[in-house]
Amino acid sequence: MDSGDEQDVPDSQGRKKRYHRHTPRQIQDLEAMFKVCPHPDEKQRMQLSRDLGLEPRQIKFWFQNRRTQMKAQQERTDNCLLRAENDKIRCENIAMREALKHVICPSCGGPPSNEDSYFDEQKLRMENARLKEEVNYVASLPPCYQLQLDHVSSMASKYLGRPITQLPPVQPLSISSLDLSVGGYSNPGLSPSLDLDLLCRSSSSAFPYAPTATSELEKPLMVEMATNAMEEFIRLVQTDEPLWVKSGSDGRDMLQLETYERMFQRPGQQLKLLDTRIEASRDSALVIMSALALVDMFMDASKWQELFPTIVSKARPIEVLASGMAGSSSGSLILMYAEMQVLSPVVPTREFCFLRYCQQIDQGMWAVADVSVDFPRDNHLASQSRRLPSGCLIEEVPNGYSKVTWVDHVEIEEKNPVHVLFNDLISSGMAFGAQRWLTTLQRMCERFACFSVAGVPTRDAGVAPSPDGKRSMMKLAQRMVSNFCANVGASIGHKWTTLSGPSDIGVRVTLHKSTDVGQPNGVVLSAATSIWLPISPESVFSFFKNERTRTQWDVLSNGNTVQEVAHITNGSHPGNCISLLRGLNSGQNAMLILQECFTDASGSAVVYSPIDLPAINIVMSGEDPSYIPILPSGFTILPDGRSTGGQGASSSSNPMGGSSGSLVTVAFQILMSSLPSAKLNLESVMTVNNLISTTVQQIKSALNCP
Structure with missing residues (x-):
């Protein structure tokens, strides 16, 4: 029988009465109205009657039953809490009784003094008095509530495999986060x-929390x-x-x-x-x-x-x-x-x-x-x-x-x-505050909107003429940025080791075995350092984004200038874009560079990865780029958190406030070896140390920083 049909059912006296089962649509509309107004007046009930094809008394009875149901649910929840509290107190009393039987004096090894025994006994009596009050309250509840409490107790006994009264003392719930270890920093001496x-570390770090079913x-x-x-x-x-x-x-x-x-x-x-x-x-x-x-x-x-x-x-x-x-x-x-x-x-x-x-x-x-x-x-x-x-x-x-x-x-x-270096940014609350979340959300929503646009703007034309090619390139760039962000921070499982470097922070290095699809197989060396520059984040971002100034910081370019051969807009800000770069003085088989730049009021980044010509052809044809291996490097630029003062800018125009300088993190990822058994040797350490040191020195020189 369909949900909207009617049927005859016998009542308590053997007579038949009409029973109506509401349709899913009627129930959905009634539930929606109940959330807005649990007690509709006569006018609202008449309107619902006309809209849903039900009699006004059916509307009235439905709301009465729904309110009764909600009240019963709330009472069941309250009773569960009460029973848990009672069992907790009972367990505490049992534990105290057992403890009193085995108390010994730490000095002589004998039984405790009468004063201590009297104190413990009084404490136990106070706890018992409180327990009796709670139990008396439970006993005063109506029989239906008693049955609910017995049901909860039996469910807990079945789930835990033992009676609830035999449970050890339960720790009370508190509003605090589950605390997990953070990867620490060490500085072992370098060896060959x-x-x-x-x-x-694993390329996909293990989940640090072991899921366990929540009890009833x-x-x-x-x-x-x-x-x-x-x-x-x-x-x-x-x-x-x-x-x-x-x-x-x-x-x-x-x-x-x-x-x-x-x-x-x-x-x-x-x-x-x-x-x-x-x-x-x-x-x-x-x-x-x-x-x-x-x-x-x-x-x-x-x-x-x-x-x-x-x-x-x-x-x-x-x-x-x-x-x-x-x-x-x-x-x-x-x-x-x-x-x-x-x-x-x-x-x-x-x-x-x-x-x-x-x-x-x-x-x-x-x-x-x-x-x-x-x-x-x-x-x-x-x-x-x-x-x-x-x-x-x-x-x-x-x-x-x-x-x-x-x-x-x-x-x-x-x-x-x-x-x-990061103390001002963190202590100001800007690093994790609402402004950073919202500015990031605005930028990412613009990125998704650009991804959904079917056509390719004239500015974006070039080697990515088709919408499918554009989306494929955006997917690859998004995976590149996600991989970069996952490997540049202090996430749990990242065992960063400090080397000597061009700043007080030094160069940090870590290794991981890469086996994930879309990454080169082997041992990947990640290296990063952070520096402070007395230049605004906007100026630093423009310097890294400009392909004409790339030779001033890109040590691996060998002095070759680059040309942007493809451009995809990623948002309203002109700095949010995806580019495909090609060296002007290199051969036809040279590597291309896929690069994404993004900026908002909370910070900026320039992320890039070398990519070969066959892979680019796959992307531009609109095929799935998930299997194309990438190993991104790049820069992050953050405000240093030192307010310039006196600006009084609104949060909408400048959510992160004024800044007197920039915090720049330089990060490289290098495939050290295709052998999973490779080890970090002194030669690799010196190579990556010199690479980052030279890059930092060239950045400071190009920006006229001491």
């Missing part, structure tokens, strides 16, 4: 042969955490002064911590960790992507990492706790792991295990909220940085655009020191 195993007792707590985080995030978005105030130096929205603590009843942030500080910022902007497309990318860890390759070095889903409504991400809840980075090997990454919750809060308006979690697992915790309620509010606007309001709110444990 360094063992590859001491430096080597943990899920209601996570749902409650995510719901509370969503409510707090929406308040952070909608409230202005005195919660948020404009920064006098650059016009950014800065969170007033005292006001926040009063508003959300968190005096002194409660148990604030030692050596931690709060970073909180807010910004909004228009991006050229639909709200639904953005929500889809945020709720997919792989797409989210692809959207932010310069910020998110790793992202993995741990467990999908709720899948949301059919055909929609609304209501979906995911436990995720992510690692955030700044593109330099000397800036420690930030790792978080957090809940990501998505909810449609109005027609055309979505909210995605994050909050860190911490619960017992087999992993060793090394950091206590955590994401406080944060996220983005996405509102659909005409012409395919969306207005995105971003709130970033984290508590950072500064366990790993930041190098002095």
